Amino acid sequence: MIPTRILVCNGGSSSLKLSVLGQDDALLADREVPAQEADRSQEELARELATMGPAEVVGHRVVQGGSKFTKAVVIDDGVLAGLAELVSLDPLHMPQALRGIGAARMAFPEAVQVACFDTAFHARMPEAARTYALPAAWRRRWGLRRHGFHGLSHSYSWRTASRILGSEDLRMVTCHLGSGSSLAAIRHGRSVDTTMGFTPLEGIPMATRSGSVDPGLLLWLEQEKGISADELSDALENRSGMLGLARTKDMREVVERAAEGDPAASLAQGVFLHHLVQGIASMTASLGGLDALVFTGGIGENSEAIRRLAVGRLGFLGLAIDERRNQEPPDGARIELEGRSSPILMVRAREDLEVATQARRLLAG
Numbered sequence: 396m397i398p399t400r401i402l403v404c405n406g407g408s409s410s411l412k413l414s415v416l417g418q419d420d421a422l423l424a425d426r427e428v429p430a431q432e433a434d435r436s437q438e439e440l441a442r443e444l445a446t447m448g449p450a451e452v453v454g455h456r457v458v459q460g461g462s463k464f465t466k467a468v469v470i471d472d473g474v475l476a477g478l479a480e481l482v483s484l485d486p487l488h489m490p491q492a493l494r495g496i497g498a499a500r501m502a503f504p505e506a507v508q509v510a511c512f513d514t515a516f517h518a519r520m521p522e523a524a525r526t527y528a529l530p531a532a533w534r535r536r537w538g539l540r541r542h543g544f545h546g547l548s549h550s551y552s553w554r555t556a557s558r559i560l561g562s563e564d565l566r567m568v569t570c571h572l573g574s575g576s577s578l579a580a581i582r583h584g585r586s587v588d589t590t591m592g593f594t595p596l597e598g599i600p601m602a603t604r605s606g607s608v609d610p611g612l613l614l615w616l617e618q619e620k621g622i623s624a625d626e627l628s629d630a631l632e633n634r635s636g637m638l639g640l641a642r643t644k645d646m647r648e649v650v651e652r653a654a655e656g657d658p659a660a661s662l663a664q665g666v667f668l669h670h671l672v673q674g675i676a677s678m679t680a681s682l683g684g685l686d687a688l689v690f691t692g693g694i695g696e697n698s699e700a701i702r703r704l705a706v707g708r709l710g711f712l713g714l715a716i717d718e719r720r721n722q723e724p725p726d727g728a729r730i731e732l733e734g735r736s737s738p739i740l741m742v743r744a745r746e747d748l749e750v751a752t753q754a755r756r757l758l759a760g
Contacts, residue, residue, distance in 0.1 A: 401754060402450035402506075403747040406458075406491045406500060407574065414747040415447050424448060440498035443528040452507045452758065453499040454750040456547055458488035458595065460512030460540045467515070467753040470496060470508040471508070478510070484594060487632055509754040516546025517579070517586045524588045524681065541597075543589035545571040546693075547581040552691045559583075559727050560738055566682040568675055571744065572701065573692035574602040574644070578671075580678035585746045588681035596631055599670040601643035605635035606670060606751050637663050646693075650700045668701070672708045685712050687738040696743055702730070706739060713737050 400423065405412040414425040424447055435443075459481045462529070466476055475496065482489040499508060507674040517525075525541045526534070533539055552569040567581045574601050580588040588696060590598030600606040608631070622630075630639075638644040641652070641663035649667075652660030678687040688709075690702055699721050706716040715732040722731050724741045731739040 441501035465518035515542030541592040565686040572694035
């Protein structure tokens with residue numbers, strides 16, 4: 396089957412992005428629905444989807460595939476049941492994904508529904524990179540491991556950067572920076588390490604998510620201060636990160652206020668950059684060197700300040716930024732200081748293209 400129109404439903408933490416792609420990946424229609432609107436009933440969402448026009452295939456970005464779903468699959472009742480079992484691993488994204496799938500089945504009952512997973516790209520990480528040092532019985536019984544996320548974005552960024560640089564034989568660190576942020580170390584198109592883990596909470600600080608926190612601190616809050624598991628979960632997911640540090644989850648405001656000398660914003664920006672630079676260095680260590688660095692995602696694409704400040708601390712990795720090129724780079728632009736740096740690229744996040752590519756491959760057999 397070679398579909399002529401694919402509707403891609405890309406549900407993230409801040410919005411639901413809808414796009415219709417033709418055979419040549421031409422963008423035929425697109426729309427972004429704010430998260431609060433995407434939380435409407437399944438019937439209302441189905442009517443919203445139907446306005447995007449006909450579709451032979453509907454591709455869904457699904458954040459969590461666990462250990463069961465390690466590649467794109469055609470959605471049937473068995474797959475839906477398997478996805479429902481994963482809600483507890485990601486209560487922020489999975490209910491939205493299931494609602495979107497149900498709405499798409501209502502709006503396009505004749506279309507093939509395909510799920511593409513953010514975790515799948517990281518499923519074959521080396522065992523040492525994916526394993527937590529926890530009791531073996533726990534790991535076996537509950538499948539405890541580092542899953543990693545944003546795989547569709549990391550995969551697309553790697554493919555795009557490799558094409559621009561003319562080689563797939565590169566040690567590449569991709570930085571997906573947005574409401575949720577993660578880094579990936581990629582060699583020959585394979586993820587060998589990433590910053591997120593069992594859930595999207597691990598890693599660098601984000602808009603409202605804490606990133607990595609000493610588990611002993613959380614145990615202390617629970618045991619000594621009586622903070623409940625529900626309150627901890629809400630705080631770590633919704634009241635931490637930039638919001639917890641600077642009272643705003645918008646990195647643009649953080650950067651603007653930091654430039655004006657606001658102490659809380661300066662601290663938030665400093666914390667974000669500290670962990671971002673630390674993460675890039677860590678991913679480079681996992682690769683044994685660095686041939687290219689890629690920025691993508693809402694912050695990675697739009698914040699020249701974050702790119703400049705981060706690369707400014709990475710001279711020891713042979714990186715230097717061209718400040719003129721970094722100002723407003725077009726998609727796929729190289730922004731390194733020519734002759735003095737390994738390649739640095741800014742790539743627009745197009746998870747919709749990655750979903751469409753995976754759906755076509757699956758349906759082509």
